[in-house]
Each structure stands twice: as structure tokens, then as C-alpha cells.
Amino acid sequence: MKIFDLQCGAGHRFEGWFASSEEFATQKEQGLVGCPACGVHEVERVPSATRFNTGAAQPAAGNKPEGPQDPLGLAQKLYSRMLDELLTKSEDVGSEFPAEARRIHSREVPERMIRGQASEDEHAALIDEGIAVTRLPIPPAKRWN
Ligand SMILES: [Zn+2]
DSSP: OEEEEEEETTSOEEEEEESSHHHHHHHHHTTOOOOTTTOOOOEEEOOOSSTTOOOSOOOOTTOSOOSOSOHHHHHHHHHHHHHHHHHHHSEEEETTHHHHHHHHHTTSSOOOOEEEOOOHHHHHHHHHTTOOOOOOOOOGGGOOO
């Protein structure tokens, strides 16, 4: 059952109850729909201003933007994964790191990924020599030795 807001040619507004839009069209065509106030059969549907005004539609569930709610947590996860990669694919040369890095740089030994310890000064010296080294903060859980 549908309730239509109707208005006759004279401007009277009233409600009409119909099974469907088609039913309304049929009844109107047959002159069965008349204004209860004046009996005029020239009636038209008018937009309902009140009956269907139920307020703003609720946003659909699950419509939230995809993505991490915790960007910092995600960054830490990615960093941890990257460290795992580096730690498993690099050779631990320990305190030999600065010397070994130089040997790799000068091609005395095969090029490979190495990791190890270097002091601030050693690190700075390696950078000065144009040797690509990176300091990575290693969480305690991942420290070797
Ligand atoms: Zn009327």
C-alpha cells in the first residue's frame, strides 16, 4: 500500500491510498480519483514534504575508508619486517664492520650485504670515504650477540 500526496486542480491537498503507482495511474485515468473537498478529478501527485522526511540517510556500514587506524603501529611493523629481511640476508661481521666495509668498497672481497658495529667516528669516516653505510636502530629483541 502506498500513500500519495495529491493535489486537485483547485489546490486542495489530500492523501490517496493505492496499491501501487500503476494503480493510482489507472484509477486516475478512469476518473476514480477525486478530490474529497471539491470532487474534481484533475489530481496530481505532489512531492511529500513530511511523510518521507525521515532525516539524513545513515552512512552505509562498512563505508569507512580502508587503511590502518594506527599509522605508527604499521610503520613499526614494516620497519620490523625490513630489519628481519636485512638481518637474515646480511652477514654479521661484528666489530670488523668498518674494515670489512672498506674491503668491499675497494673490491678486495666480494660485494655483499654486511652488518656489524661501528662507532660514531668510524661511521662518519666511512661516509666521508664515500662508502654507503646506514645506521639502523635495532630493537633489543632483534639484536645479535
Ligand atoms: Zn479539490
